[in-house]
Amino acid sequence: MGKRTIVPFGPQHPVLPEPIHLDLVLEDEKVIEAIPSIGFVHRGLESLISKRDFNDYLYVIERTCGICSFMHGMGYCEAVERIFDVEIPDRAKYLRTIWCEMSRLHSHLLWLGLLADAFGFEALFYQCWRMREKILDMFEASTGGRVIFSVNKVGGVLKDMDSAMLKGFVAEFDSMEADVRKLTKVFLKDYTVKSRLKDVGILTKEEAIQLGAVGPMMRASGIELDTRRLGYCAYGDLDFDIITSNDCDSFGRCKVRIEEIFQSFSLIRQAVDKIPEGNIVVPVKGNPDGEAFVRVEQPRGEAIYYVKANGTKFLDRARVRTPTFTNLSPLIKILQGCDYADVPLLILTIDPCISCTER
Amino acid sequence: MAKISRSPWILHYDGSSCNGCDIETLACLTPVYDAERFGVINTGDPRHADILLITGGINTQNKPIVEQLYSQMPKPKVVVAIGICACNGGVFKDCYNIIGGVDKVLPVDIYVPGCAARPEAIIDGIVKAVALFQEKHDKYEAEKKEGLQ
Numbered sequence: 001m002g003k004r005t006i007v008p009f010g011p012q013h014p015v016l017p018e019p020i021h022l023d024l025v026l027e028d029e030k031v032i033e034a035i036p037s038i039g040f041v042h043r044g045l046e047s048l049i050s051k052r053d054f055n056d057y058l059y060v061i062e063r064t065c066g067i068c069s070f071m072h073g074m075g076y077c078e079a080v081e082r083i084f085d086v087e088i089p090d091r092a093k094y095l096r097t098i099w100c101e102m103s104r105l106h107s108h109l110l111w112l113g114l115l116a117d118a119f120g121f122e123a124l125f126y127q128c129w130r131m132r133e134k135i136l137d138m139f140e141a142s143t144g145g146r147v148i149f150s151v152n153k154v155g156g157v158l159k160d161m162d163s164a165m166l167k168g169f170v171a172e173f174d175s176m177e178a179d180v181r182k183l184t185k186v187f188l189k190d191y192t193v194k195s196r197l198k199d200v201g202i203l204t205k206e207e208a209i210q211l212g213a214v215g216p217m218m219r220a221s222g223i224e225l226d227t228r229r230l231g232y233c234a235y236g237d238l239d240f241d242i243i244t245s246n247d248c249d250s251f252g253r254c255k256v257r258i259e260e261i262f263q264s265f266s267l268i269r270q271a272v273d274k275i276p277e278g279n280i281v282v283p284v285k286g287n288p289d290g291e292a293f294v295r296v297e298q299p300r301g302e303a304i305y306y307v308k309a310n311g312t313k314f315l316d317r318a319r320v321r322t323p324t325f326t327n328l329s330p331l332i333k334i335l336q337g338c339d340y341a342d343v344p345l346l347i348l349t350i351d352p353c354i355s356c357t358e359r
Numbered sequence: 360m361a362k363i364s365r366s367p368w369i370l371h372y373d374g375s376s377c378n379g380c381d382i383e384t385l386a387c388l389t390p391v392y393d394a395e396r397f398g399v400i401n402t403g404d405p406r407h408a409d410i411l412l413i414t415g416g417i418n419t420q421n422k423p424i425v426e427q428l429y430s431q432m433p434k435p436k437v438v439v440a441i442g443i444c445a446c447n448g449g450v451f452k453d454c455y456n457i458i459g460g461v462d463k464v465l466p467v468d469i470y471v472p473g474c475a476a477r478p479e480a481i482i483d484g485i486v487k488a489v490a491l492f493q494e495k496h497d498k499y500e501a502e503k504k505e506g507l508q
Binding site: 014018041042045048051060064065069113125129132133136147148355356 | 377
């Protein structure tokens with residue numbers, strides 16, 4: 001047995017855009033155990049429920065995370081709408097779907113870039129982020145914001161996209177898809193990339209179920225589960241398969257996310273074809289009373305929103321369970337027995353969003 | 360800008376932001392916005408850094424980390440607070456865990472407002488920081504000559 005050393009990792013680390021701290025117990029170059037400590041980004045966002053009314057709280061919950069801010073706002077709105085028992089207009093559902101898929105696109109491209117940066121492929125990182133900027137431009141054109149949109153509302157959405165804009169977006173996505181396909185060839189075919197990702201960070205199917213992995217992390221271990229299948233928003237009308245991989249390693253996770261990028265392109269195209277005319281918002285009057293529970297598939301996996309209201313304009317409780325939080329225990333598992341040099345890469349393969357986790 | 364002769368290095372730390380400003384700061388350093396054309400470069404090591412970019416407010420747990428990062432940077436140093444949370448706590452000001460903006464623990468030189476701060480605003484902040492760094496550096500060198508430092 002080699003000598004054991006404890007190496008602190010983070011909270012400030014070149015590869016991490018966000019702070020997380022791990023104590024790595026090393027035996028020579030192998031990691032024996034990883035002990036995480038979190039709380040560097042904790043703001044206590046859920047406590048603001050007593051100071052903001054349920055309409056204003058939307059702007060707080062959107063700021064759970066800057067990457068999937070739209071989905072956080074949408075999940076909360078769906079929960080409150082369920083308490084009010086209102087059905088939002090079909091056009092609003094389709095618009096929400098389009099924005100959701102655009103969020104997934106930009107999040108996955110961002111992740112691909114960060115992954116490339118983690119294994120030292122800087123040109124690839126820059127290319128991924130260049131593509132991502134186009135989606136942010138589209139967000140800006142349609143909602144007015146680049147990362148925080150505040151376009152949701154209890155009862156629908158605040159902004160509409162006309163058909164010229166939607167057609168323009170589809171044309172843009174068509175040209176983007178060809179570019180992204182060229183780019184992803186490098187991730188899937190290049191042998192230097194393969195050598196860093198293949199057979200690194202193995203999470204078997206049984207372990208993924210046992211440890212409660214969600215999202216692409218779970219689907220890369222061969223489990224066919226996607227919350228979008230529940231048919232919230234307009235997903236019930238759209239045609240898509242659940243993308244899985246039986247690789248169970250970092251390469252599989254990369255593959256699943258790349259396939260999901262192309263799936264998002266197809267979902268946006270279908271939604272633009274099928275989008276009905278009509279209102280985008282229904283009036284909601286009074287204060288909510290009751291409780292609701294909503295599940296939403298975010299780029300990182302399944303997020304759960306729980307809202308409890310008491311008939312006044314202040315809610316009793318608004319709780320978010322974010323995907324990265326459940327993906328932390330699989331992360332600890334895949335870190336055990338890995339090489340020390342692979343630690344930054346493995347942390348990135350779960351697509352960590354620390355500000356979601358700690359709120 | 361005309362007198363700038365130094366190429367300061369940048370250290371970015373995420374205080375307790377929602378990730379929005381954080382990602383925008385990173386986007387500034389990639390080729391679309393390319394803040395590196397102003398002579399700066401992003402580094403992960405506080406001991407090499409001259410300009411500290413902080414996004415997000417200060418909470419009880421990250422306060423010692425931020426102070427430590429600042430103390431590890433060589434003199435002279437410039438601190439840029441990016442986003443409204445780093446300026447004064449922003450939307451999370453009333454949360455029990457937030458102490459306030461970055462200026463509660465560090466001397467902040469430049470404030471970049473916005474939620475999330477736009478890349479153009481962040482680049483403006485960086486350019487101002489580069490100019491300020493030059494000024495601080497000249498002053499520091501002059502003081503060193505006089506034996507004050």
